[in-house]
Amino acid sequence: MPDRRTILADTALALVAADGLKALTHRAVDAAAGVPTGSTSNVFRTRRALVDAVVDRLEARDLALWHDDAGAPPPGTRDELADRLAHYLEVFGVAQAELTRARFAISIGAPDAVVAAHARFLTIAEGMVAAVGADDVPRRARWIADYCDGALLHQVTARRGDAIDPGAHRSAIRRLLD
Structure with a gap:
C-alpha cells in the first residue's frame, strides 16, 4: 500500500x-x-x-513505463527507436491523456518546477539517439522532445478523442533522426 x-x-x-x-x-x-x-x-x-x-509523481509514472519496457531489447536501429517513441505517444496521448494534460498544465503554470525533470528526459533521449548511431545527438534529442511535446499537446487538447496515427508519428520521428 x-x-x-x-x-x-x-x-x-x-x-x-x-x-x-x-x-x-x-x-x-x-x-x-x-x-x-x-x-x-x-x-x-x-x-x-x-x-x-505532482511533478515527481508524473516522472515516477513515466519512469515506470520505461521500466515496464526494460525487458524489451533497447532500440538498436532508428526504425526501432521511431516505433518505440510512436508507441509512447499513443500511451501518453490516449491511455494517459489526463496525466499528459496535467503535465502541460504544470509546465505552463509553474515552468520552473519541470526544468530538472525535462533535463533528465533529455538525457534519456540523448542516450537513445546515440544508441542508434545518429549524429549531432543533443540537437536531435531536443528535436524529438519538441516534436513529441507538440504532438501530445495537440492530441490531448484540440484533437482530444481523435485516433492517433502511429505510422505518421513513426515517419516524422524517423526523419528527425536522419
Whole structure:
C-alpha cells in the first residue's frame, strides 16, 4: 500500500489532471483524499512543495513505463527507436491523456518546477539517439522532445478523442533522426 505522501501526491495529480493547476490547493487535496484538514500542508508545507510532488509523481509514472519496457531489447536501429517513441505517444496521448494534460498544465503554470525533470528526459533521449548511431545527438534529442511535446499537446487538447496515427508519428520521428 502506498504511503501517505504518495497518496496525497497522487490525489494532487488527479486534481491537476481534472481541473488544472488552479485547482491545486492543500484543502482541495485534503478533501479529495478524505483526510483531515491540514494533512496535506503537514506533508507538503508550501504550494511549491505540492507542485513539486505532482511533478515527481508524473516522472515516477513515466519512469515506470520505461521500466515496464526494460525487458524489451533497447532500440538498436532508428526504425526501432521511431516505433518505440510512436508507441509512447499513443500511451501518453490516449491511455494517459489526463496525466499528459496535467503535465502541460504544470509546465505552463509553474515552468520552473519541470526544468530538472525535462533535463533528465533529455538525457534519456540523448542516450537513445546515440544508441542508434545518429549524429549531432543533443540537437536531435531536443528535436524529438519538441516534436513529441507538440504532438501530445495537440492530441490531448484540440484533437482530444481523435485516433492517433502511429505510422505518421513513426515517419516524422524517423526523419528527425536522419
